[in-house]
Amino acid sequence: MPDDVSALGRAARPERGRARLSRTAPFVAAGLAAVALWIAPLVLDTFAVNVLTRSMIYAVLAVTVDLLWGFAGILTFGQAAFFGVGAYATAMALTYLGATPAWIAVALALAVAAPMALGLAVGWLSFYHRSTALYASVISLVTPIVVTQLIYSGGEWTGSSSGLVGFDVLPLELEGFFRLAAFVLIAVTLAAWVFVRSDAGRALIAVRDNDARCAYLGLSPKRLQIALTAVLAGVAGLAGFVFANASSVVAPENAGFLFGTELVIWVALGGRGTLLGPVLGTIAIDYLAANLSGDLPFLWQLLLGTAFVAVIILLPGGLAELARRAWGALPVGRRSGFAPRLVVSPPRPEADASDGPLLKIDGLAKSYGSLTVLENIDLDIRAGELVSLVGPNGAGKTTLMRCLSDGTEPFEGAVSIAGVSTAGLTPNRIVTLGVGRKFQVASVFESLTVADCLLLARAPHDGLSALGRAETLTLPQAALDVLRMTGLDRMLAEPTRLLSHGQKQALELAMVVALEPRVILLDEPTAGLTKAERTTIGAVLKTLTADLGIAAVLVEHDLDFVRQISSRIVVLHQGRLVLDGTVDEVVNSELVRTIYSGGAHV
Numbered sequence: 001m002p003d004d005v006s007a008l009g010r011a012a013r014p015e016r017g018r019a020r021l022s023r024t025a026p027f028v029a030a031g032l033a034a035v036a037l038w039i040a041p042l043v044l045d046t047f048a049v050n051v052l053t054r055s056m057i058y059a060v061l062a063v064t065v066d067l068l069w070g071f072a073g074i075l076t077f078g079q080a081a082f083f084g085v086g087a088y089a090t091a092m093a094l095t096y097l098g099a100t101p102a103w104i105a106v107a108l109a110l111a112v113a114a115p116m117a118l119g120l121a122v123g124w125l126s127f128y129h130r131s132t133a134l135y136a137s138v139i140s141l142v143t144p145i146v147v148t149q150l151i152y153s154g155g156e157w158t159g160s161s162s163g164l165v166g167f168d169v170l171p172l173e174l175e176g177f178f179r180l181a182a183f184v185l186i187a188v189t190l191a192a193w194v195f196v197r198s199d200a201g202r203a204l205i206a207v208r209d210n211d212a213r214c215a216y217l218g219l220s221p222k223r224l225q226i227a228l229t230a231v232l233a234g235v236a237g238l239a240g241f242v243f244a245n246a247s248s249v250v251a252p253e254n255a256g257f258l259f260g261t262e263l264v265i266w267v268a269l270g271g272r273g274t275l276l277g278p279v280l281g282t283i284a285i286d287y288l289a290a291n292l293s294g295d296l297p298f299l300w301q302l303l304l305g306t307a308f309v310a311v312i313i314l315l316p317g318g319l320a321e322l323a324r325r326a327w328g329a330l331p332v333g334r335r336s337g338f339a340p341r342l343v344v345s346p347p348r349p350e351a352d353a354s355d356g357p358l359l360k361i362d363g364l365a366k367s368y369g370s371l372t373v374l375e376n377i378d379l380d381i382r383a384g385e386l387v388s389l390v391g392p393n394g395a396g397k398t399t400l401m402r403c404l405s406d407g408t409e410p411f412e413g414a415v416s417i418a419g420v421s422t423a424g425l426t427p428n429r430i431v432t433l434g435v436g437r438k439f440q441v442a443s444v445f446e447s448l449t450v451a452d453c454l455l456l457a458r459a460p461h462d463g464l465s466a467l468g469r470a471e472t473l474t475l476p477q478a479a480l481d482v483l484r485m486t487g488l489d490r491m492l493a494e495p496t497r498l499l500s501h502g503q504k505q506a507l508e509l510a511m512v513v514a515l516e517p518r519v520i521l522l523d524e525p526t527a528g529l530t531k532a533e534r535t536t537i538g539a540v541l542k543t544l545t546a547d548l549g550i551a552a553v554l555v556e557h558d559l560d561f562v563r564q565i566s567s568r569i570v571v572l573h574q575g576r577l578v579l580d581g582t583v584d585e586v587v588n589s590e591l592v593r594t595i596y597s598g599g600a601h602v
């Protein structure tokens with residue numbers, strides 16, 4: 001049974017009451033909005049009901065764009081394409097099959113499934129291994145263009161440039177469609193709200209902030225991005241279904257790149273990353289457009305374009321930023337972050353040094369073009385050993401760490417973890433073999449809190465809930481020790497961007513330790529730290545290796561530090577392993593002195 005170790009948990013009880021209140025508030029707000037929108041068609045004129053039905057459907061799309069762009073950092077112009085596919089699937093099903101309840105159900109299933117299948121393909125193309133964010137945005141630009149061309153080429157099936165008109169639809173009046181659009185909008189916004197505030201929602205922000213760190217915590221950024229693209233394509237398709245029914249007309253522009261760009265503008269103006277900002281922004285802008293663009297078609301576009309540029313430059317958080325600032329200025333608006341209770345996890349059985357090497361490197365060689373960076377590296381590291389890797393700048397130390405932690409990195413030779421080859425394995429798969437890597441420059445999630453970073457590090461063990469926040473954070477004793485020794489246990493709710501350099505280094509180390517690795521790779525973990533912080537990190541590394549049987553590889557320039565904590569030292573020079581011995585052998589070696597004074601050419 002894990003032990004509760006948090007003194008903070010007791011101190012934070014009033015905060016928990018507030019957190020519970022803020023959790024229920026959106027459900028109450030959604031209920032009130034549902035009542036208001038139910039009544040609205042009774043008091044609004046026909047024009048307003050018509051336009052607002054469309055605006056609310058567009059607002060559903062804005063939520064999907066906000067999740068992709070505002071939360072996951074994927075700038076997308078492609079949501080229009082998925083919306084168009086959903087709308088056309090509905091229109092074609094209702095035109096050619098009829099509008100009986102059974103065919104309407106088929107139309108709904110097609111309207112969601114077809115964009116999801118397309119979203120899966122687009123997601124895979126956009127986020128395949130080693131693709132970039134720019135590449136993903138370009139694919140999202142191309143998708144609506146391709147879909148529109150397919151619609152134009154569809155002849156009478158798709159109605160080509162005229163679209164499809166006058167098909168039978170759901171048996172609802174104008175008010176009924178208004179209420180249906182309102183219901184879908186409230187449901188989608190609420191579901192998105194629950195998700196982005198859940199533990200799994202943190203993963204979206206983590207991928208946006210630092211996808212490499214995600215991968216080295218065992219999460220798969222690509223899989224998450226592909227799944228998100230596919231699911232949100234399905235939601236856009238659902239919006240298309242409601243649109244086709246409410247308007248009884250679909251046209252190629254509904255799937256077009258221009259509409260996709262408009263959605264991005266609306267989300268930016270409303271305030272990306274806020275959900276409510278894009279929803280209200282989209283409804284307001286579309287309603288204004290319907291009222292003004294008839295009289296002032298060109299001036300309206302100019303006004304909208306100017307507002308977009310002004311917001312991007314002066315108010316990157318959009319109009320929601322203004323509301324947030326005003327709310328934050330009120331005493332009730334100030335909220336501290338969420339801090340779970342710390343709980344210690346049961347100790348894992350120690351690895352045995354006699355079981356053979358935990359990390360085995362055979363004949364590893366690596367070149368960048370004609371530059372040979374590593375040559376014929378052989379190295380065995382057993383459980384409980386702390387092997388320091390030293391050598392002058394450019395010797396190839398970081399490159400070696402990269403080859404050990406990423407099996408897709410092109411290199412010759414073989415690396416195995418506890419007898420399992422890493423060949424072809426992505427970093428997140430290698431994490432599942434029991435490898436934790438700490439980078440040279442502290443790599444944490446700048447938009448998240450200390451607790452969130454640790455929670456993501458525990459995801460391979462404890463999973464992530466998509467419905468809410470875990471009340472407790474279970475960590476191994478060694479990770480708790482790092483937090484305690486550096487004072488981070490009292491800063492769990494603190495955003496990591498406010499931490500000092502040393503605290504970030506310690507947090508990253510705690511995250512890597514939280515993975516409960518068997519092999520730990522540390523690239524200059526003490527760079528830029530004070531003497532006291534170095535001593536703390538040194539003590540933690542000693543515990544991890546000597547007491548818990550973890551095998552550690554430490555890249556380090558500080559020979560005093562290396563001397564104090566290492567069980568073995570290996571020296572890398574010009575890509576070759578020139579010495580492998582005990583601390584005394586290496587520190588007293590003439591060769592090492594010559595190398596560090598810049599004289600050796602081996």
Ligand SMILES: Nc1ncnc2c1ncn2[C@@H]1O[C@H](COP(=O)(O)OP(=O)(O)OP(=O)(O)O)[C@@H](O)[C@H]1O
Binds near residue numbers: 391393394398400
């Ligand atoms: N992506 C790359 N493309 C081309 N050359 C590279 C690349 N990465 C590293 N190198 C080269 O490989 C050599 C080894 O670099 P590496 O960063 O592994 O050395 P290091 O021992 O870690 O140095 P430092 O102590 O300064 O971090 C250097 O000459 C470097 O310029």
